[in-house]
Amino acid sequence: MTQQTRSLEMSLTIDAPAATVYQALTDEDTIGKWFASKAISQTRVGGELILFFVRGRDADSDKHHFRRCRFRELVPHQRIAFSWPAGDTNVTIDLREDQGRTTLHLRHEGWQCGSEHDAAFEGHSSGWTFFLNNLKSFLEEDIDNRMDREEGVLTYHDPNVKSDVERILQRLEREALAQN
Secondary structure, three states, X not given: OOOOEEEEEEEEEEOOOHHHHHHHHHOHHHHOOOOOXXXXXXXXXXXXXXXXXXXXXXXXXXXXXXXXXXXXXXXXXXXXXXXXXXOOEEEEEEEEEEOOEEEEEEEEEEEEOOHHHHHHHHHHHHHHHHHHXXXXXXXXXXXXXXXXXXXXXXXXXXOOOHHHHXXXXXXXXXXXXXXX
């Protein structure tokens, strides 16, 4: 008997060319400006994408985490697909440009069904909604809304917390590399 799975799907249009959106989704420096606190991106099929999330300033918080993903498909300016470790799922992002604007369609598939998996599914649904809207805000207006969230993702770009973020990121990087 095959286990039933479900998918998250969402789309939005960004007032930016597909090349710009593709770079924001694959370039480690740009990813750190709208999504994760820091990223390591080996942008090639089979390459790793490690995303580090620092939440709050407490260095010992268990809310800090990283996600080790692997690129499955890269078609410049058109498609990005990667594994996602939460729930052993996969993310595919398709880009379609029309007159300098890009429609982004995200499909995060492979989520198990059942009430015991609902919280993770719903958490990722709200997370993707927030972060894709933040990508749009970043690319269209150069505004990063992550700090407006409770326990928001902290970044190097906030001078008030830079040293705290650096310490936490160093610890997360050691943990990620130890799992290699």
